[in-house]
Amino acid sequence: MLQTSTTADKDTGPPSAISARGIQLKFGDLTVLNDVNVDIERGTFVSLLGPSGCGKSTFLNAVAGLLEPTAGIIHINGLPKEGIPRAAGYMFQEDTLLPWASALDNVMLPQQVVGRKDEAEARNLLATVGLKGFEEKRPIQLSGGMRKRVQFARLLAQKPEIVFMDEPFGALDALTKLVMQQELLDLMQRDPKTVLFVTHDPAEAILLSDRILVFVDCH
Numbered sequence: 001m002l003q004t005s006t007t008a009d010k011d012t013g014p015p016s017a018i019s020a021r022g023i024q025l026k027f028g029d030l031t032v033l034n035d036v037n038v039d040i041e042r043g044t045f046v047s048l049l050g051p052s053g054c055g056k057s058t059f060l061n062a063v064a065g066l067l068e069p070t071a072g073i074i075h076i077n078g079l080p081k082e083g084i085p086r087a088a089g090y091m092f093q094e095d096t097l098l099p100w101a102s103a104l105d106n107v108m109l110p111q112q113v114v115g116r117k118d119e120a121e122a123r124n125l126l127a128t129v130g131l132k133g134f135e136e137k138r139p140i141q142l143s144g145g146m147r148k149r150v151q152f153a154r155l156l157a158q159k160p161e162i163v164f165m166d167e168p169f170g171a172l173d174a175l176t177k178l179v180m181q182q183e184l185l186d187l188m189q190r191d192p193k194t195v196l197f198v199t200h201d202p203a204e205a206i207l208l209s210d211r212i213l214v215f216v217d218c219h
């Protein structure tokens, strides 16, 4: 269950990027989330922190539209969420690159989904994440950190306003993880986005976040 942490409702100003009210989510008899109320302001980096099995991913997936809450309502930019929010990007722990496609083709995938083709933009994004010269390499020819960078570039190609990240660096070695955390910070400082980031690592949450929501009372 989540220890709820809310900011006061505002009568004026832009709506929160994410607003969750009375969220309950059950899997059969197991109540994972109960009456969760959270507001997340635009452009803030928020971590969901807590031990394994506490419902962090469940909450993230409910907001991201991958799971439907049993009760409650979620607003995205002031509008009731319907399905998967538009302008949302995802990054998971698993490597989700197409193994047979080059780094460039992987980054161009989001363009293809919406019927666009802009190779120069994809090359720029790869350069932004430090992969100039690696455009034609396939994932197997890249290190773990480089593959994460390709995923960053692909995420940016979606031009997301909200980014959902579920332990994206969980499978990396400690040193590569530190480098990738710093690169994520740099990217978000240059181009701030609303980020919801799942981690069970307090140091990672403190380093990256404007705000940390702590999950307690695990089963």
Ligand SMILES: Nc1ncnc2c1ncn2[C@@H]1O[C@H](COP(=O)(O)OP(=O)(O)OP(=O)(O)O)[C@@H](O)[C@H]1O
Binding pocket: 027, 030, 032, 050, 051, 052, 053, 054, 055, 056, 057, 058, 059, 200, 219
């Ligand atoms: N699809 C599902 N069906 C049934 N139970 C589920 C499902 N997904 C998660 N659960 C259960 O819900 C609880 C919360 O799981 P969740 O993955 O949200 O926790 P978490 O805090 O993200 O853990 P971790 O850090 O290990 O990923 C766990 O008891 C888990 O077994």
